[in-house]
Amino acid sequence: EIVMTQSPATLSVSPGERVTLSCRARQSVSSSLAWYQQKAGQAPRLLIYGASTRATGIPARFSGSGSGTEFTLTISSLQSEDFAVYYCQPYNNWPYTFGQGTKLEMK
């Protein structure tokens, strides 16, 4: 299985800020990486797939980049509804694994 490491674990930010979250794979996953947003009490929501393609209905302020083992998720201007936990997940191989998540909290 592929081990994923996300950093930081928690990020204290203010609305309007630009935010960059990191995800690192122990081995290459090419561009087969997805990002999910999970709000408290809700199921995860697919944000990004193919490392950089926004899923249907995802606002343009979310962008993803990277390939191989290093990936980033950027939120260009944080909105109040973006405070959540974000997970990265490679989907090029089973068994699926997830990063441990990055929690965005209000400063």
Next chain:
Amino acid sequence: QVQLRESGPGLVKPSQTLSLTCAVSGGSISSSGQYWSWFRQLPGKGLEWIGYIYYSGSTYYNPSLKSRVTMSVDTSNNQFSLKLTSVTAADTAVYYCARDYYYGIDFWGQGTTVTVSS
């Protein structure tokens, strides 16, 4: 728009079998390329993939749970199911069913909480 809904007991006794069903609407479970999956999230923790089942019945389970997991599919009723045997308190979690479709997990159920306790 595909929708998924989990159902099953919210309380299971230790050593017994956890059984959940996921009803799929808004699309056919038999369409190709869709891997019907189960995930769980332990309290305050991250996401864990349990396994998938294809409409043909082929399965792949997480090696960490493989000895205790069985999945089945009922194409006539557009639903699929999970059984987890010999549960302990460590299996207490929110269980999600979801669709895995080429580029990630694009549709999720709302999740159902299962508590293992006597």
